[in-house]
Amino acid sequence: MKKITIDPITRLEGHGKIEIFLDDKGNCARACLQIPELRGFEKFAEGRAAEEMPRITTMICGVCPTAHHIAATKTLDDLFKVEPTSAAKKIRELMYNAFQAEDHILHFVFLGGPDFIVGPSAPAAERNVLGVIGKVGLEAGGKVIEMRKRMRNVLRIIGGKPVMPTCGLPGGVSKQISEEERKTIIEAGEYGVEFCKFALQLFDDVVLKNKEYVDLVTGDVYSHKTYYMGLVDENNKVNFYDGQIRVVDPNGKEYVKFKVQNYLDHIREHVEPWTYVRFSYLKNIGWKGFVDGKESGVFRVAPLARLNASDGMATPLAQEAYEKMYKILGGKPVHSTLAFHWARLVEALSASERVLELAKDPEITSDDIVNLPTETPKEGMGVVEAPRGTLIHHYQTDERGVITKANLIVATQNNSAAINMSVEKAAKSLIKKGKVPEGILNMIEMAFRAYDPCHACATHSLTGRMPLEVNVYDFQGELVKTLTTME
């Protein structure tokens, strides 16, 4: 049997590799995305003071530290049974939306952008951020740096620094926003809204007019009929910061809606011996393997899943963009993995609008930023929508508030079964009779890049493509062919 290895940097990097096995006819029999990386935060949380979790779990991911910071902070609210002040909730939500917007835009330009702006079959040498700038112009390229800088400055204002920010306390936040800082944040929000409008227009002009890409979006290679999960507010609108977890079935019908405190009734994880990542599934449907459909407990999270799981966006411009997306893609739910890119832009716009709304709220500069806890801590759970999906923290403590047990359901873990399925589906569609066409590299990259998976910070490639190498071995394990994305 032949084995094909797709390795981000030739067996060295600990952030993800793909193994593809061919059957005796030379067709793909199985594809596995392996995550050769584990740090074990669930264990080394034990013994820590609970209030330090927002400052420890940020180091799970330097790309999305704000997601862990806020998830941990909300878990402390629940743990200490303290309601944050109204202003504190708004400050947190403001920070969170600024983060959501800049992170989505980073993906749009640097990672996903090359696929859909430059085009999926453009030469590899052009399929990168420079290719994107070449296509959209230098002025637009400058706007991107400016957008990211301004939104990350909002994180700096509230949390001290954009990588590993800190402001969360049970019952509130540690720092008040000054009137002058508020002005800076309003400007960032305005810039963000304009930028996202521009980005959506660009998507219209460049992507939707590219038949090749539209065919891929609407075709079968990247489609999976799965359950979808996302946080919604009381009107079932997408909310990144708070709300209930809603799951819809592959037909788009609400399957269940629950509070994070009940997550154990609904989510389970499966372990495989060949990877360090765990695979989430819906407990009451069950683990049926790496398959889609209504009978399989596999669900998806992140932008498209959130939109599928909601009844719309909470902000006006994003709602328009949402309606347009579903109209063009033929109604809800959309199963195409590549539509994650579009949904990500709709969300970036929504997050920017929300930054602006909150920054203009007179209460945002209030000095009433924390309620001190009075209850004895025991157990708490918290949830946010990380850019890459639903993120849950769960702590148990002794009466001093020292962690005895911790559990973390990290966003990409929720998508990990689906990512594996997408990779396998792409491999099965493209590898026939032992032929491994050159184009498979980017086609497979596209299958998982749409999810913006965070276990592989390796996919946060500045050149907009993950360096890949495919080695084709014969029955004896002799290397017969090597393909790389670098030509």
Next chain:
Amino acid sequence: MAKPKVAFYWCASCGGCEETVVDLNEDILKVADAVDIVLWPVALDFKRKDVEALKDGEIAVSFINGAVRLEEQEEMVKLLRQKSGLVIAFGACAHLGGIPGLGNFWDRDTIFQRVYKEVPTVENPKGIVPQEKTKIKEGELTLPEFYDTVKTVAQTVDVDYYLPGCPPPPDLIMKAVTAILKGELPEKGAVLAPNKALCDTCPRAESKPEKLSIAEIKRPWQIKLDPEKCFLAQGVICMGPATRTGCGETCIRANQPCRGCFGPVDGVVDQGAKALSMIASILGLEGEEKMTDEEVKKLIDGIVDPAGTFYRFSLASSLLRRKRME
């Protein structure tokens, strides 16, 4: 003249050190212009074999972030050492072990037990844990070995300089790069940040009393944190006195106490021990002689997690290094 070759590599890390480089914004273009990057996995496609093909010492400088936890990380760090004139341990994990170093309170099996068998969401009746080799119907899959102990880069190879912080701030990165390009580097082994304690540059320095005394430890959620007053003077544990400055006091400015990510100043071997002795020397200073043993114990018990507080970032590099293996 040929541009100096530079490598940027990650081990057990989170991507935050890469983000902080991107946070150089426009300055990143200046750096890219002045050097020839031969390895940067997050951004550019160069392979191990390209590094192997270089002459020994041909890379002018390798910046290595992340702690060393997997077999393949150790191999790569050794290879980069061989090929590089200078090795710079970049960021708290490479420098001190960082947060992944907290894993040294346990070992591989205990971590696996928790992560794959115990957590309440895992459904794993057969007790499966990841294996270095797995046979599936279609063939064999391999994973790199997961070590019991997290090591720093300096515990793995000879290190020339350290860029501290979680993450190193962009201004210190630019200063270090400029110093390298101009050949104006300090003595080998130096930490490329000011040799002063955080307290010396803290915006709240003036509110730090001449003689500090803590009558009762306050956890950050037990009081309304004063945004201008020294944390220790409020009874809140702050690692400022035992931590090197250069971070821009970012956490303090967000009204949160220091947690020590920059490591100690020159000459201090063990940051945790230094912090512990500093706290011990100011705890219950007023009326110490009148306190009963019980009162002393109660006062000390206010620090609920001494190891995780004083060794938050430096456990792997400390004299303790790890919990004893049984």
